[in-house]
Amino acid sequence: MASVSSATAPAGVRAIGPRQLVLGGVLLAGLVVLALLPQYFLLSSEQRTMAGVFMFVALAQGWNLIGGFAGYPSFGNVVFFGLGGYTTAILMAKSGVAFWLALPAAAAVGVAFAVLMGLPVLRLRGHYFAIATLGVAEGVREVVVNLDGLTGGNSGITVPAVGAKAVTSYPGNTGFYFYFLALALLATGVVWLVSRSRFGYGLRAIAQDEEAAAAAGINTTRLKVAAFALSGLLTAMAGAMYAFQQVTIYPARLFSVDITVLMVVMAVIGGTGTVIGPVIGAVLLQFLSEWLRTNYTDLHTFIFGGIIIVAVVLLPMGIVSFARESWAHRRISLLDTIRAYRL
Amino acid sequence: MRDLSPISRCLGFACILAVLVAGCGKGEGNAGGGGGEGTEGGTLRVGAALSLTGSLAKEGRLTKLGYQFCQDKVNDAGGVSAGDKKYKLAITYKDDKSEPDTAAQLVDQFNDSGSKLILGPYGSPSTEAASAVIERNGQVMVDSSGADNAIFAKGYRNTFAVLSPATSYLAAIVQAISENANPKPKTVAIISADDGFSKTAAKGGEAEAQKQGMTVVAKEEVAEHTTNVSSALTKIRPKKPDLILVSAHVEEGIAAVKQSNELGVKPKGFGETVAPPTPDFVKALGKQAEGVVGSTQWTPDSEGQDKIFGTAKDYAQGFKERFGETAEYHSAEAAAACLALALGVEKAGSTDPAKVRDAIAGLETESFFGPIKFDDTGKNADKPMSAIQIQDGMPVTIFPADQAQAKLQWPAG
């Protein structure tokens, strides 16, 4: 990431002052608005769209922990999403387990898989790590396709929540709005806590110089695996809710590289390693792609690709850092960033 | 610096709020326009989520042509009459990017904007995802392409498919060959892609082959959308089957024929589910395509007629005039689905989704697409499948016998 000047007070020595009160008030007001939206403003399908936005906030935050804070660019985070989804669907469909029991089970599977996968894979750096995680995700999808007795293979698996054979009640679009909202808040809260904690400092030290971090007494293996596990936890929970929401799920979608790429794009465009960046990125990109799809039926993917290119070239350090830089220097220049990274 | 400064936090929230406010505004606008069961001002508004981009864009486009053609024909005939009112048919299309979850989301959006009557998306996964939402919202959907029998085993009441189910695709080929081939093939090898539709079709074909007294000597699965089936063919080669059946899509289907020739696998004939009627098949294979038998939901020789499209031949002719390209079965399926929906509304005498649902369930009619009559699960179970054979670079109908334009050539190719 760009080396960005720090205008902030030293972490941990911030007292509660009027600024904090205002911020707290805005935060609370925002939550109240979000809680009231479904009842008073949003149509059912819009609640569903918003649920999708919240889901991507959670996914981008999950990626942010390992990719942003620890500096390990996972290109296989979707594996946790898929495993969480399939754990939930299998438990609910085959064993009749209630969602509230399936959800923690999915989270546990996410954590366990992150640890198992992380121990060998987190020894790799940079592109190698990115590709190893990508390979694991693709490989797991193939396994899920082939275990069709358990997973239904490419025919998908259905949580019997709707229709004559339903065994569980379905929360509806409003229900999932709140599920995913809660998850997004949880994910952002976790990232906020991490950003202020010793754990967060340790991860950032690892991202910037792993050798020096180890010399400073940071157990890099433990911290990296912990960050990956936390990432796996949040991502698997998102997958669990998604499986229930979708009713029928397919390996091609639940393990889609596109979902990983979206997580990365959202976190990067918003600002990796920041608390609010992934939120901004997820909200912005979800609405943008929704809008493009409605208005440019044939061209939207083409345009979306173009936007990614432009965003990466002009805002390689993300919106949050860009805004902070511009504020600090009292000028806005997109060319500065190009100067920083070009050959 | 990673620690969040108050400024950026403010900016972030301003951003979210701005977006939300924008979202709300839109919400209210739409809510005001809703209601009226999608029938404002004498128009019957029907929604269709389609794969206009993504991996199924090609089939999605063909489906859209069928819906468009249906809309034109219905409105040319004065629209849909329900009770004493006449409605203009207006189909709204939205792109699901070939993703099932987006298709489901779009069905919800149609519901909010008042479209309770839905025409199906392309492909079994998207259809299944959409049908769950349909069920929940009390909408009604007529499915034009989701053939996998699994969709109809979920206990959903509001989804109806005009097409023959997946189990009959390969079975029809086996019947066609069994009835007409001389000598009748004794041994069969089956190659199936590993998606739900192909696997279900393969099972149907296997059962039919055994019923016809053939021996299934090999069954191989390949990954969906692969262009490499040489491993499967290498395993099949020493068994020297008389007939190789392929239950897959266009790319695997082309590869199977091509790589059989390369590897010197020489059965007396090939039967493939959906690939042969597709123009790409003959274009890609050229001479090698000769003699391959395929199954199709519809041909211009299909039996039956209706008041909107006339006979299958009339349909084919009208379609060519309207779009300048040859009618094929994807668009015919779509037009038939649209027709079933229109007939359902007329029969119900209302646009109320519950009444339309019951009317469609009780529909029993002929059409350019063949008979339309749904069983308890919503499948159009009695519709026969047709079989074609590539002869002189053209797909020619060879089955059922009463529609056949030519005799099966056997050994083929």
Place this chain on the structure above:
Amino acid sequence: MTQFLQATVNGLLDGGLLALVAVGFSLVWGVMNIVNLAHGAFVLIGAYIGWKLDSSAGIPPLLAMFVAAAALLGVGYLVQRYLINLVVNAPIWMTLLLTFGLSLVLVNGLVLLFTGDFRSIPTSYGSDGLTLGDVRIPYGRLIAFAIAIAFTLGLVWFMDRTRLGLAIKATGMDRGAARLMGVKVRRVYGLTFGIAAGLAGAAGAIYGTVDTFSPADAGGFTLQSFVIAVLGGLGNMWGALAGGLLLGVVQAWSGQYLGGTLINAVAFAVLVTVLIVRPAGLLGKPYYEARVEV
């Protein structure tokens, strides 16, 4: 035994072509530390050029592949020089995202231009083969294999024997030092990317003669290039050749003995295992940033 030999032959023939698909990807990664997710799109552009020249102008694919290579050399040079060079020094996921965006644009551009239909380039020899005992060697694949190997060997010669090749190698080893020695790094980067794209284009045109293709195949080509580059070791041309042949054979064997639906699973298992056990690749020298040294 026949089955084993036939599977091995199938695998080797496929593998040779895969090697040519991947060799440019490996070159770009090794020299510039850029993982080009648009690589598969370049292969497809080559295939479409070959198809278009054959179907519209009757130019045979063996000639068209040179046109495809030349066209993509130009495209690749421009893309690197004026786009990727802008973020070369940014963190690696930036270049990953940039090339991902590029592949979206290129693949959807192909859909807009040529639709999503399946294409292939017919040849007179495509449907026949040579029979050696019980083993069958398809002419089309044999020719494709020979061309692919020739191109790959040509690249090896180029890298070892020409000024430009040596400049590319030097830049890959130490950009700063190469610049001090008078190498124009921006140009060399552009040419490296151009050469990689050109080889991908040639591979695409040849691929079109043996298999069907559609724009949706781009991701698969990129993924296979990944596996091969890692297997062979980055920027190692011999490694790419070995990696391609190995991947082809492993896939053929797993198709033969484990089942056709497990081919990809096995390929990924091999990829992850090699990464963890021997991140430098099977032929590569230890690569400095591959593994954490604490």
Place this chain on the structure above:
Amino acid sequence: MTPILEVEQLSRRFGGLAAVNDVSFSLAEAEVLGVIGPNGAGKSTLINLITGHLKPTAGRVVIGGRDVTGARPWAIADAEVARTFQIVKPFRELNVRENVAIGAMFGPSRAGSTREANARADEVLERVGLAEKADAEPGGLNVADARRLELAKALAMRPRLLLLDEVMAGLRPREIEAALELIRSLKDEGMTILVVEHVMKAILSVSDTVLVMHEGEELVHGKPHEVMEDERVIEAYLGKRYAKRMRARREEAGGA
């Protein structure tokens, strides 16, 4: 009393090359050991072997009586060992204070909170003379300040054993003097220090003993003045001809 650090027959080979070969020594509490030698003598490798950044191919490292051979760097840090790097390794995106606070947050004497760690960082920065730059970015520091930061990061860990890898390289005489002063005061507080330097002049004045390395092996190990006069040292540093001349000169003086 057990020595703080014992190194026994430590070796590390890279392929066919022995970067460190059969080196042994021990360090008592509050002792300062200077390690000198020409480039490539294996000094930095020796530090990396002690701190776990490299694994030895043979030999043992014992810290405070505990065998830590082959332990990971953070485990070594937990044994109250801190080090600096020859090529400075600041955390680029943290400011100077936060860089130092990292040292206070982890390791054996970790601060209770991030706030306490920051406070401790300020104390250390004061001590090394970097207090005014606490809010600066490490990328903007000059050579001397970057070296100070490297030292401060290690000191914030409150080590018993401190390993300094060329902290004085590139400094001006006055800055070197200040650094030496700091080392002396740390020694007075009871800290055990291993100082690696390329230049021997500076190091001799603070070291209790000096280890001279050459091509990975121990050449001489002794008191500073003994080492100074050792012919092999002079030969290693200045070449054979110079050594011969020195010997001749000394013999002359002895003869007179």
